[in-house]
Amino acid sequence: MNQPIDTSSTVQKQLGRLFDDISATLPSRCAHIECKNPRKEIIEMALVPGNEDSAEFGAIFLDGDLYAAFFGRGKLSTTYECPWEFNLRRSDGLEKQLAVIERMCLAVIAGRCEHRLGRLSIRGTINVSEQEVYQVTDLPLFPPRRQRQLIQYAPYYPGAESHSRSFPKLSL
Numbered sequence: 821m822n823q824p825i826d827t828s829s830t831v832q833k834q835l836g837r838l839f840d841d842i843s844a845t846l847p848s849r850c851a852h853i854e855c856k857n858p859r860k861e862i863i864e865m866a867l868v869p870g871n872e873d874s875a876e877f878g879a880i881f882l883d884g885d886l887y888a889a890f891f892g893r894g895k896l897s898t899t900y901e902c903p904w905e906f907n908l909r910r911s912d913g914l915e916k917q918l919a920v921i922e923r924m925c926l927a928v929i930a931g932r933c934e935h936r937l938g939r940l941s942i943r944g945t946i947n948v949s950e951q952e953v954y955q956v957t958d959l960p961l962f963p964p965r966r967q968r969q970l971i972q973y974a975p976y977y978p979g980a981e982s983h984s985r986s987f988p989k990l991s992l
Contacts, residue, residue, distance in 0.1 A: 829884030831914060832863060838918060839867055842925055850977050851929075854878075866890075867925060873974035877928040879921060886914070889921055891928050891944060896935055896971065898944025898958045900924075905956050923948045931975035 839853050849870055856864045866878025872893075880888045880899070889906070890899045903910055906920040924946050927933060932947040946954045975981055 829881070831884060831886050832865070832881055834914070834918060835865060835879055835886070835921065838922055839865060839925075842922070842929070843867060846929070847977055867929075869929075869976045871974055871976055874931065874976050875928050875933055875973040877925045886917055889924060891924075891933055891946065891973075892935065893973070896942065898935065898942055898956050900944075900954060900956050905954070907954070923952065924954060928973070929976045930981045931973055932981070933973050935971040935973075937969045937971070 836853075836855075843851060843853055851867050851869045854864075854866050854868050856866075858864065861883050863881040864878055865881070866876045868876050875891045875893050876897075877891045878889065879886060880890065886902050888899045888901045890897050892898060900906060902908075902917055903912060906917060908916055908920065927946050927948045934945050936943040936945070941957050941959050943955060943957045948954065
């Protein structure tokens with residue numbers, strides 16, 4: 821009798837635990853975790869809010885390794901490649917990458933993120949704190965029709981801004 825083989829990597833398991841831990845601190849039905857496998861070598865894991873005005877936050881794995889983090893809603897999304905757009909070095913390792921993902925995720929939950937639509941680009945900003953801001957500019961395949969617009973995402977639930985500052989440090 822053949823046993824199913826667990827193809828998820830250690831990195832995916834650690835990030836899955838991180839998302840599970842964050843999700844457990846949220847009010848019920850506030851958000852859920854989705855895992856997609858659009859192609860054989862790519863897996864996307866995301867925290868999807870129930871509030872339609874809030875942004876999803878997730879990670880992309882390529883061949884079992886952490887490739888990037890993303891946030892947005894629907895077709896409007898920006899991607900932060902790991903490790904350079906996390907403001908880390910390649911030698912910093914998985915623990916520091918997961919710590920950045922945790923802080924970014926908590927900021928998105930609190931609604932401290934936005935997209936600025938330009939003529940040919942989308943700039944995504946996640947404000948973790950005054951000292952820690954993550955910005956990336958993506959050139960979408962099909963530029964948005966609306967030009968020069970700011971999309972400010974809402975918190976996942978009322979009071980998320982103050983609650984996110986009191987999230988316990990999650991153990992990986």
